[in-house]
Amino acid sequence: MNPEKSFPIEQSYINLAILEIKEQQKKEKKLCNAQQRDAIIGTFEEIHGAKALVDVKDIFETCKNKTKKVLVLGRAGIDKTTFCRYVAYRWANGTIWPQYKLIFLIPLRRLTESRYPPLSSGISYSRIDLVEKECFHHALSDKDKIYLIEQFDKSQVLWLLDDYDEIVQNVPAHLQYLFEQLLNIPHHILTFRPYSNKLSYDMTMEITGFTDDNIGEYVKQFFDQITDESDDASSTGQNLLDFLKLSTNIWGIAHIPVNLELICSLWADTDWSITRELTITHLYDKITEWLCRRYLENWSHE
Secondary structure, eight states, X not given: OOTTOOOOGGGOOOOEEEOOHHHHHHHHHHXXXXXXXXXXXXXXXXXXXXXXXXXXXXXXXGOOSSSEEEEEEOOTTSOHHHHHHHHHHHHHTTSSOTTOSEEEEEEGGGOOTTTSOOOSTTOXXXXXXXXXXXXXXXXXXXXXXXXXXXXXXXXXXXXXXXXXXXTTTOOOGGGHHHHHHHHTXXXXXXXXXXXXXXXXXXXXXXXXXXXXXXXXXXXXXXXHHTTTTOTTHHHHHHHHXXXXXXXXXXXXXXXXXXXXXXXXXXXXXXXXXXXXXXOHHHHHHHHHHHHHHHHHHHHHTO
16 A cells, blocks of 8 residues: 555545534534443434534635635544645536635745744734745745735635644744734634634534535545555445445444545555454554554655
8 A cells, every 4th residue: 555645636525514513512522421331332423413514615604794705624633634625626617606706825834933034023924925935836026926915805815724733822022913914814724633622713614524425425525546556446445435434433434534545555455355353442452553654755855
């Protein structure tokens, strides 16, 4: 199995649900208080189970104000960054949100002192500095900068602000004003882990992870993709699905995309079809081993 292989972004499965804050907090509390493994898995499936899903293209239909500010929550492994790349890709291909003429995708975790060192006294970074560094692979001309600055606050420009939680406690002092400017932009989507959420937004949504159908589709695509590496890829994928459905606990965690990717990779690498006794502990041991191998292979190519 090649650890560097990945799916094209258009093959991503992004499921969104409108989030009722009070109900979600009750479920989060139940999850935190669950002591037994089965109770934890059951509560996980309740949180990520069947909900009224919202299609990505309809996100802004629920916003009542002229400004469109949406908070998108997602737990670790739910692929909030993939969500941002996915919607940007679909917009660029003209399949969603024709009301926006420009979209800027900003990974907030990059607002670090090493990437944006302090400037001379009295000079601060601006949004155009951020856009030039994060959205372009070349320096912008003065003409381009002036044009973009004129567009920044217009209703036809959307900002995708990714991974708020990774930076909010560690924003360098000289970047604090720029950070606050971003959060005040009238049209933006902010991604965030749903822990200690004190942000007030017009609309809050949640990336719910894979549905049961998504799991089957993902496994099929995964093993179809490696057909050139394995003559029996189709049957291998079906064997994995059969195994997952027999293993309730592992089926539960497979709804998190990054977990399912790792499970598929491990299954492709190892003859799991000879066992029916794989535990979550053993699975995580194998995942840790696989991640180390992938890291070392990537490191050797640098």
